[in-house]
Amino acid sequence: MTFELSGLASYGVFLLTMAAIYAVVSLALNVQWGMTGLFNIGIAGFYAIGAYTSAIVTSPPSTEHLGGYGMPFVVGLLAAMVMSGLIAIFVGLITINLRSDYLAIASIGIAEIVRLIFKNEDWIGNGVRGIAGIQRPISDNPLVYLAVVVVVLVLVYLTIERARKSPWGRVLRAIRENELGAQAAGKNVFRFRLEAFVMGSVLMGLGGGLYAHFIGFVSPESFEPIFGTFLAWVMLIAGGSGSNKGAVLGAFVIWFVWSGTELLTNLLPATMTTQASSLRLLLIGVLLQVILLRRPEGILPEERPHVGASPVSSTEIEDEAAE
Amino acid sequence: MSEPDLILDMNALVGGYGGNDILKGASLTVRRNEIVVIVGPNGAGKSTLMKSAFGLVKIRQGSVTFEGEDITNMRPDLVVRRGMSYVPQEKNVFPSMTVQENLEMGGYLRKRGIAEKMDHIFQIFPRLKERRKQAAGSMSGGERQMVAMGRALMLDPTLILMDEPTAGLSPLFIEQTFDRIIEVNKLGISVLMVEQNAKQALEIAHRGYVLAMGRNRHEDTGAGLLGNQEIAEMFLGG
């Protein structure tokens, strides 16, 4: 059963689906950065792991790459999450207690290694040729897939909102704003940070899985760390780091802006198509600087201000300890 | 009342570092060639009051006048140019740089005469001359204190601010430090200092202020404060 959409509507559905996938990633980043203060630039790594894992688990057997388990969509996504989680535990154990700069560099390193492995170890994912023919669940209809992604997004949002308001979430905030105080109150800072890191990475893997089934194809090129990672960060900052609503809003707004720049550059003469993508990157880069200079807290800041916040009182930490 | 002798006049200062006001209307004056000491219990705002002169504290009310000029909330690197020097309590040297380089940094703003000034400093602190090529960070507390003081003297200040100069020093070094402060004062430089070793500091001071909870509690000559039983019991402790 095929279902045809008119050009504009089909473009709109594509737009919304990608935005929703990015929203999942943005929420994941919010868990790591907004709620815990972990500076992860290796988003693309976990995203890629999730995408490839789901592809490998759900695709039919092939001599060119690992996999062929032919599992259903849901299993693929779950496998993506588990795989990302396992690698996140390993990475987190090594890097969580590093200072932000070191963590940032380490996370870039992880993403790079992941990309290099997928590119060079052909037996895993068919190298640069990638894995194709990844199926969508239920039907190929883009509207149906959009609905699936939106459902996942809503579930993720609700889960993270619950987590943020929970005692666990409050301890995270205490650690982010006053680490020594939280430690003094007996909190195992390392454990909480690791949990947040893993949770975020698991969700990034989920995003990757959703992406794989959306596009139907994965290759190392789709996961160039620069672009996707950077865009996710701009989304979170623009939307409002610390706030889950902000993360989702930022994803949609920035994705629309990004796609908008594509429409703009399409107006340029055809000779300038290669320049067009550079121009778009330039615009996004400048947009980020403007946001950081003018409104670093984003569109929807956290209820409690993020930059220069007053420390969480020790009584609040004591309440947590009693839980 | 304008006294030609008055070089520093801090009047009814209200202020602090962030949201809280540590100073709640404290005042202080320093005259030419004077040694003035600020004492009082912990948390009284002694360091804060002194640092207000150097632009390191946000002053919301009140004024700081130096040599007749209003310097309230003036940036530290501009205050230095007016003839005031500041020796912090901690992190008061450049640890990876030699003694000589530390002094050079002290004299960074000097247009000429660095070498002569350094010789002069070495006369006051002969120990430093021996160790001029040694890294300041590898020196003992007492020696580092000397480097810090020497650094502050390089620009021929009129007034030098010292934050607990004898903190953490052995009794021998404490005595030597106070001796040096007297020597520096004899050169015509006024000294304003905060001290925990209240008794010894007041012995060399011309005048002293007792501060508690951000306000003035008492003011007298050094000897006067020392002789005052009540003050001794309430505020001076050890």
Added chain:
Amino acid sequence: MDFTDLLQLVVYGMVLGSILTLGAIGVSLLFGILRFSNFAHGDIMTFGAYTAFVVISVFHGPVWLALPVGMIGGALISIIADQLVYRHLRRTQPVILLISSFGMALIIRSIIQLIWGTQDKSLVKGIQMPMHFGDIAVRPDHIWIFGGCVGIVIAVHLFLTYTRMGKAMRAMSDNMDLARVTGIDAEKVIICTWALGGALAAAAGVFLALDTRLTPMMGWSALLPIFAAAILGGFGKPYGAIVGGMVIGIVSELSTAVMPPAYKPAIAFTVMVIMLIVKPNGLLGARR
């Protein structure tokens, strides 16, 4: 794989090490004084290399002129970036600066791509015949790169040790608050720091382009090994960066004896991670 092969790899490693050293000194200098990890450092390298390219291809200048011009280009763009953006972010959390530099990297790279396109280029035309020392082959370029690195490092050392501004930079790196209290003009020192860091990055970029090819991504790809080198030597300690650069360079090249060359950045990264676990302050001890 015999001894001469290994020695050959060591030679390559020293060349790579020179490039990494220059990059890492810049990064450590910037971190030591500004407490900020500059993620745009790689793209400043690229910018410097392209500036040198203009001198060579458009003005037909010799390489020894292109290098200083490239370094000036690197210095200028760093100062511009600071005055336009970073200066206003100095009082915020350091991580905001990191994110901003990430964006700056993208901006610089886009500008390079817009002006010069995305295709590979050669910095210098023509093929070089390697010279032979016994069984070891050394291209003349290699000697230039290594020699240039030594020369620049000595110049930086002299600058930091004997000039007034150099000492002020060291003072600010040691204790920024005390430096201000001493009357040192922090803003002036910061601008000089950017100039020096940018110039060093540009030099590293020119040498990298000389050794390999000129592409818009080259700086960014070198960022990871450069940070690894800086961290290895003690983040914020320019002299440690020399050790870090050479170690990472030589180890990376030696690794090609057992692994595909594509994994070289991964090796650099692994060495760095091991260092972070075993001795987080680097071989020479880091700043704060």
